[in-house]
Amino acid sequence: MKRILTYATGTALFAALPSFAQEAKTYPAPGEIVAAAKAEEWIAIAPSDLLVMDLAPDAKSKPRRVVIQLMPAPFSQGWIGNIRKLATAKWWDGTSINRVQDNYVVQWGDATDKKALPEGLAVVPESAYATQYVPGAIARRWEGNVVTQAVTVGPRYGGSIYPEGPNIYDSFSQSYSFVSGIPLALSKNRVVTDTSITVTPHEIWPVHCYGMVGVGRNLSPDTGIGAELYTVIGHAPRHLDRNIALVGRVIEGIEHLSSLPRGTGALGFYEKDEERVPIISVRLGNAANDVPAFEYLSTESASFTAYANARANRRDPFFIRPAGGTDICNIPVPVRRKPVK
Template structure:
């Protein structure tokens, strides 16, 4: 049986060189995606403002350990009406004392007012919440500049959407990354000179947070939220508002007992997990600084290519492409 030797505190390049030597190769194998991320310079990381974070503290687990979930809210121009409501709800401490009411296997975890269907017991919502039309599930605040003989340049309100390698997609004409988020676009548009005006929308990947709603034309207020804990339900894209993603603590949601009623709802209030509080990050004194790997950086380009074409030692054949949700944007505590 071959023995694997680990080199404490060694660099990824040194570890690869050692592995290559042990395997009889003269050159180190290409870096794995995680090694590319670890080697990314500080300049390639973008800080996430605390005001763009939502911090959910659940009731302690059975052993008394705290359970904190940190959510990053989507930036403009996406879903800002719902996000404005979420900021009001958090500012009013509306979720305090409510619960997680639904856990559906390979699908979503949902939280809010477990008595929302009973008008006599439902918790009143704060005044002044906005009502959004279905058209707000997408944005047309994005233009595509097409220089002759060159790759398109995607711009809109100073945003730049970056494609990655082979970006075929079953649910959209094109997918890519915009300011650190997975985005789809191309659902119609018009060509004006060298500029193509199109619409774009965020994507239901693992860990994304959306707004629960009733049947159309209801679009939800943001009081009922869910997070994806299974295979990316892309059929929900453009049908429900996405407002953010979990960047830390998703294990506290994905490991919860599954509900036994239809759609994963719990059969009794006793099965629900209580919510101690939900606050904007700017209100949380002990919150660390988080940052994401800029999707405009060379490090991210290398990382995305490595995710789509695994060339490190474990793999035999590169896939030649990757689903957009299989290229999660790296997020870390600031170093």
């Protein structure tokens, strides 16, 4: 009886508290924001901008397919042109995954270094690692604490939220953008006179986030042809930015690469032929079989604004303290298969 009275008393006291104390505001998780995005906020990825790699089936005979979205113009187009020629020539068929270095990269190509390359491949200069900024090159630039529009998310979450922009920060750049869902960094020119300080964008380049795909190379001045490719499977190695070409990002099937056994040789290379994972084929998306339609969430949309802020300031129920900021690689642009009507 004593316990019942205690519980009843506690309930009465709770009921007497002001209503606002009982109704804490609920914030959506990033995934919830993406799931609620409107159909018109998604942008289709052209099949011709996909690179589809089919690996040999796994130990349980399940197929393994990796889909890569290639970099849009004007970025890395010399290497992209080579990759298109290599895929059209079916050059990667019969090659293999040769390197898996923990918390770093998975790399594939010709393990023998003897397979003849198709004719007409370009030699790309190191200057192409970055692109000169021109007005209109990007639609939207993200910087620390830039104010963006408020986002209406409906009555469940209390109307408009996240009026502030995400505080994006790291040691490599202070200004970022996205083009076709690909993360980019910008440098700036700063001109100081006696009467003014003028800051303007200078160069723009893709950055090494998880799942980004790059071109293997030897020592400078070699920049790689595009026959040796790798993808990031660990903490973003941003020190590689502008030191090696990036050509796209994995949008589906990264688990078929990141879960592979680590190589025991130097830099994670496999030491035995049987360790390597055979590549059955690599094709452009418009030349491969059974490729679904993919689309990415527009980075200029209201839903992406809310999503980016939620990634930078997690306030959904699991979290205790919002971080107050994030780096560009912690805002991966969502990609999905286009819903079938």
